Amino acid sequence: AQSVSQHNHHVILSEAASLELGCNYSYGGTVNLFWYVQYPGQHLQLLLKYFSGDPLVKGIKGFEAEFIKSKFSFNLRKPSVQWSDTAEYFCAVNPYDFKAAGNKLTFGGGTRVLVKP
Amino acid sequence: NAGVTQTPKFRVLKTGQSMTLLCAQDMNHEYMYWYRQDPGMGLRLIHYSVGEGTTAKGEVPDGYNVSRLKKQNFLLGLESAAPSQTSVYFCASSYSPGNEQYFGPGTRLTVT
Numbered sequence: 001a002q003s004v005s006q007h008n009h010h011v012i013l014s015e016a017a018s019l020e021l022g023c024n025y026s027y028g029g030t031v032n033l034f035w036y037v038q039y040p041g042q043h044l045q046l047l048l049k050y051f052s053g054d055p056l057v058k059g060i061k062g063f064e065a066e067f068i069k070s071k072f073s074f075n076l077r078k079p080s081v082q083w084s085d086t087a088e089y090f091c092a093v094n095p096y097d098f099k100a101a102g103n104k105l106t107f108g109g110g111t112r113v114l115v116k117p
Numbered sequence: 118n119a120g121v122t123q124t125p126k127f128r129v130l131k132t133g134q135s136m137t138l139l140c141a142q143d144m145n146h147e148y149m150y151w152y153r154q155d156p157g158m159g160l161r162l163i164h165y166s167v168g169e170g171t172t173a174k175g176e177v178p179d180g181y182n183v184s185r186l187k188k189q190n191f192l193l194g195l196e197s198a199a200p201s202q203t204s205v206y207f208c209a210s211s212y213s214p215g216n217e218q219y220f221g222p223g224t225r226l227t228v229t
Contacts, residue, residue, distance in 0.1 A: 009157065032215050043207065044160075044220040051215075090159055094215050104175055105150075105218060107159035 002027040004093050006108035014116050015083055021076040021111050023091030033074040034092040034105070035065055044090065050074065061085070083117045119143055121221035123208050129227045130198040138193040138224050140208030148211045149191040150175070150218065151183060153204040160207060166191055167214070198228045 007022040025031065035047040048059025055067040065076045074091060091108040121142045130136055140149065147168050152160040162175030164183040172183045180202060182194045191210075195202060205225050209218040 004159070006159075034217070036220075043222045044209075046217050049217060104162045104165065107152075107161070109157050109159045 002093060002095065002106050004091055004106050004108035006089075006091055006111050008111050009109065010112045010114070012114045012116065013081060016080050017115075019076075019078045019081045019085070019113065021089055021091075021113070023074045023076065023108055025072050025074070025091075025093040025106075027072075027093060027095055029095055032094040033065075033067060034094070035059065035063070035074070035076050036090045036092060036107075037087045038090065038110075039087045047076070047089070081113075081115045083115050086113060086115045088112045121208055121210055121219050123206075123221040123224050125224060126222065127225050129229065130195075131229055132199060134198050135194070135196050136198065136226075137195075138206055138208075138226075140191045140193070140210075140221055141189055142191075142208075142210040142219070143189065144210060144212075144219065145188070146210035146212050146219075147188070148214055149185065150209045150211075151181070151191065151193045152207045152209065153177065153202075154207060154223070155204050163193065163206075198226075200228045202226065203228045 004025045033050040036044040037047045038044050050057045050067045058064045063078050088110045090110045092105050094105045124139045150165040151163040154160050161177045166172050166185040169188040184192045205223050207223050208221040211218045
């Protein structure tokens with residue numbers, strides 16, 4: 001079965017610091033990759049996605065992620081965080097051959113990010 | 118355009134009680150999903166639907182039932198609630214299974 005691992009459960013940093021959140025998945029086939037964000041008290045929103053092409057993808061609010069196929073990784077980065085980036089971040093993987101893999105989007109456990117003003 | 122809506126937002130049940138959560142989407146999406154979110158475990162898929170009149174089991178289907186009588190609605194039922202079902206429940210929809218999923222605001226359920 002496919003799985004998604006997010007290495008850090010909690011991250012605390014100061015404004016203007018750089019952020020990198022790790023995400024690794026276990027699935028041998030072609031995948032679609034997503035990062036979602038959940039701000040306090042709100043529902044999940046899409047930050048960015050990767051389907052194919054340039055492995056460096058840019059999303060909303062200055063976030064970007066790099067797909068490294070050889071490492072089965074899709075790490076999220078932001079060069080300079082703001083207090084408003086305080087949220088929980090989820091990596092998610094959807095196999096391209098979704099029917100063979102049970103037609104589901106698999107989420108990582110999430111990383112809670114606290115940005116101190 | 119409301120996107121994905123869920124009712125109710127909060128609910129407290131006693132063990133053994135039943136309830137139904139309603140999810141509605143106005144984006145004409147074929148695919149709809151029910152997830153539960155528990156601390157440290159991310160979101161886990163309960164059931165999903167690939168179109169009106171169809172449902173299928175996800176990762177954690179036990180204790181839940183679903184129905185998709187209309188394309189825009191996806192209902193999640195708990196026939197006999199248990200404390201282990203205390204969680205936040207999210208509904209989502211998508212145009213196709215590989216594409217972005219749009220999430221509702223969630224329902225916080227507590228079973229005592």
